[in-house]
Amino acid sequence: MTLLDFARGPALQWSMIILVAGVLWRLGGTILINAKKDLSKARKEHAVADGLKTIATRSLPAHQFEKNIRFQHFSGYAWHIALFVSVLFFAPHILFFESVLGFGWPSLPNSIILITAAIALAILFALLIRRATHPVQRIISNADDYISILVVIAPLITGILAFAHLGARYETLLAVHLLSVEALFVWFPFGKLMHTALTFPSRYQAGSSYGRKGVRA
Amino acid sequence: MNSNAENLRNFRSRLEAIGEGANGEDPMSDEERVRRAGNAFLREINGRMAVDLETCIHCGMCAEACHFYEATQDERYTPAHKFDPLRRFYRRELSPMRWLFRPFTRKVDAAELREWQELVYDACTGCGRCDMMCPMGINISELIVVMRKGIASAGLAPPEVQALQNEQLTGGSLFGVDAAKLRELVSQLKSQQIEVPLDQPKADILVLTTAVDVLVFTDALAALARIMNRSGASWTLSSKAFEAANVGLISGNTSAQALASGRIIDQAAAIGAKTVLIPESGHAYQALRWEGADSSGNELPFEVLAISEFVTRELDAGRLKFKAAANGRSVTYHDPCRLGRHGGVFEEPRRLLEAMGLENRDTESNRRENYCCGGGCGEYTISRAAPLRQKVFEIKRREFENTGADAVITACSNCRVNLMIGAENARWQKPIESLVETVAKNLTDA
Numbered sequence: 001m002t003l004l005d006f007a008r009g010p011a012l013q014w015s016m017i018i019l020v021a022g023v024l025w026r027l028g029g030t031i032l033i034n035a036k037k038d039l040s041k042a043r044k045e046h047a048v049a050d051g052l053k054t055i056a057t058r059s060l061p062a063h064q065f066e067k068n069i070r071f072q073h074f075s076g077y078a079w080h081i082a083l084f085v086s087v088l089f090f091a092p093h094i095l096f097f098e099s100v101l102g103f104g105w106p107s108l109p110n111s112i113i114l115i116t117a118a119i120a121l122a123i124l125f126a127l128l129i130r131r132a133t134h135p136v137q138r139i140i141s142n143a144d145d146y147i148s149i150l151v152v153i154a155p156l157i158t159g160i161l162a163f164a165h166l167g168a169r170y171e172t173l174l175a176v177h178l179l180s181v182e183a184l185f186v187w188f189p190f191g192k193l194m195h196t197a198l199t200f201p202s203r204y205q206a207g208s209s210y211g212r213k214g215v216r217a
Numbered sequence: 218m219n220s221n222a223e224n225l226r227n228f229r230s231r232l233e234a235i236g237e238g239a240n241g242e243d244p245m246s247d248e249e250r251v252r253r254a255g256n257a258f259l260r261e262i263n264g265r266m267a268v269d270l271e272t273c274i275h276c277g278m279c280a281e282a283c284h285f286y287e288a289t290q291d292e293r294y295t296p297a298h299k300f301d302p303l304r305r306f307y308r309r310e311l312s313p314m315r316w317l318f319r320p321f322t323r324k325v326d327a328a329e330l331r332e333w334q335e336l337v338y339d340a341c342t343g344c345g346r347c348d349m350m351c352p353m354g355i356n357i358s359e360l361i362v363v364m365r366k367g368i369a370s371a372g373l374a375p376p377e378v379q380a381l382q383n384e385q386l387t388g389g390s391l392f393g394v395d396a397a398k399l400r401e402l403v404s405q406l407k408s409q410q411i412e413v414p415l416d417q418p419k420a421d422i423l424v425l426t427t428a429v430d431v432l433v434f435t436d437a438l439a440a441l442a443r444i445m446n447r448s449g450a451s452w453t454l455s456s457k458a459f460e461a462a463n464v465g466l467i468s469g470n471t472s473a474q475a476l477a478s479g480r481i482i483d484q485a486a487a488i489g490a491k492t493v494l495i496p497e498s499g500h501a502y503q504a505l506r507w508e509g510a511d512s513s514g515n516e517l518p519f520e521v522l523a524i525s526e527f528v529t530r531e532l533d534a535g536r537l538k539f540k541a542a543a544n545g546r547s548v549t550y551h552d553p554c555r556l557g558r559h560g561g562v563f564e565e566p567r568r569l570l571e572a573m574g575l576e577n578r579d580t581e582s583n584r585r586e587n588y589c590c591g592g593g594c595g596e597y598t599i600s601r602a603a604p605l606r607q608k609v610f611e612i613k614r615r616e617f618e619n620t621g622a623d624a625v626i627t628a629c630s631n632c633r634v635n636l637m638i639g640a641e642n643a644r645w646q647k648p649i650e651s652l653v654e655t656v657a658k659n660l661t662d663a
Contacts, residue, residue: 029313
């Protein structure tokens with residue numbers, strides 16, 4: 001079995017199993033911890049609508065607070081969007097999704113994808129440096145914070161190298177790229193990348209618990 | 218009767234005396250402290266908090282919402298850092314991934330509980346401004362409350378908070394204000410032709426007051442009585458349950474909180490009250506309106522209203538009327554955190570100001586985004602935190618000054634005490650007034 005066969009075969013399968021089982025375990029285990037019923041009389045009975053609204057509004061700039069967090073906020077938007085564009089609209093990726101899902105969608109030109117990947121990578125490096133140097137982020141950081149950035153950076157770097165055929169044979173570069181994505185899958189359920197799923201119940205709770213008091217959260 | 222300024226001076230020396238007279242830590246071994254804190258964490262962490270503790274991405278944006286961080290740039294005051302021991306406890310003991318997290322997650326020890334005392338009592342008023350900022354929607358202030366509960370259970374609440382809690386827990390009084398002291402004030406008010414029904418066997422409305430109003434803002438209690446009498450409501454104060462303040466909520470002692478709420482709930486039931494009226498106290502509103510039912514384990518058999526909610530209702534019903542007081546005077550309304558952000562009462566006070574013809578000029582941060590006075594949730598009782606509080610006061614002062622308003626007005630006696638102390642220290646001359654007193658002054662005679 002070549003490295004590429006391994007990356008495309010058992011490594012992919014196992015990483016997917018760990019990803020799905022881990023996400024279900026952590027999400028399910030968290031949500032199933034007994035939530036206490038609030039006995040106070042709600043001011044407004046729109047708690048569900050308020051919860052759903054907060055899921056959306058917490059993605060928006062934070063109005064009054066914005067002036068101090070602008071860099072973090074907009075760099076966050078930029079790298080998430082750039083990453084998703086690179087993942088979802090790169091022609092070879094779409095071929096892979098098509099082989100799994102049975103359907104594909106139009107791709108963006110490679111030159112655009114190279115730019116979006118470079119943007120995501122540059123911002124992630126900046127955020128990594130910020131995390132290591134900014135006093136607030138330093139004091140609240142743990143290994144998870146660094147591992148989580150590194151497992152997102154790695155597929156971007158290996159992807160760009162594979163695209164540019166730099167440093168090794170294409171098959172090897174592709175295998176390493178796949179393995180780096182699989183490393184991300186394996187880490188996903190254990191670290192803070194889980195916010196991808198957890199942010200929905202978390203924001204919902206904020207919206208509904210403040211909402212029942214008549215406060216927009 | 219003494220002036221507010223003189224009363225405030227007396228109250229300040231009383232506060233300082235509490236700090237000096239209080240005992241230090243409750244005696245127990247460090248192992249016992251850690252065990253008790255852990256038990257409190259286990260008892261308090263619910264499903265909602267579990268989601269929040271799992272979701273924090275350590276972005277640190279919450280620091281930018283915190284007035285203590287803003288005033289000092291001290292990274293230890295980052296809200297997400299303030300609940301770090303709780304997060305680690307959760308990861309070791311409760312998380313669905315605890316089998317994996319435990320070997321990599323340091324255990325919480327007694328030294329940390331001591332260290333975090335300052336972070337969660339001196340440098341957090343539980344104001345919840347960070348809750349509004351968090352991009353993940355984490356209810357940070359609720360997690361910090363659980364930190365207080367753990368630290369209080371470990372016998373490590375600050376001595377002032379501990380002393381006040383013990384006073385309320387044992388005798389029911391606060392700052393030495395007991396039933397006798399209340400009766401004394403009621404008869405003083407009577408001599409000024411202000412009738413205050415005390416211990417009526419039956420009444421529709423049980424009205425509460427606070428030790429701070431009895432000791433410092435006697436005018437606020439007189440104003441409350443005038444408003445109630447003018448509305449024609451059937452009301453009473455009760456010498457068995459007059460204290461609205463709830464030190465258990467402040468200290469993090471759940472049973473003390475339940476006991477203080479229980480006194481009020483029982484008395485309201487005994488006199489058949491349909492409404493319990495909260496005086497100008499933000500945390501008292503939170504304790505009864507939003508947490509009273511949970512404290513007692515049952516839905517409350519009466520409604521809980523803040524005084525501004527009551528007056529707005531009476532105004533709408535035509536039972537109270539204001540004189541046209543418009544004289545070009547402008548005020549800036551300070552939203553008490555626990556009445557506003559934690560309570561949902563934003564618009565009633567503003568409506569009243571407008572109805573009285575006063576121009577309200579909101580500060581740049583207001584309503585759900587308002588800055589805390591800097592001394593809420595018992596913080597202003599902690600003597601050693603005075604310099605920190607003063608730094609935070611400067612944020613408030615800047616915002617107030619930028620409005621150009623003639624006076625600051627608020628609806629919480631603790632905010633008012635704290636702002637007045639801040640102003641006095643800074644030799645800042647702006648009057649800091651009470652909404653309820655302003656309302657009483659502007660009622661029509663008939």
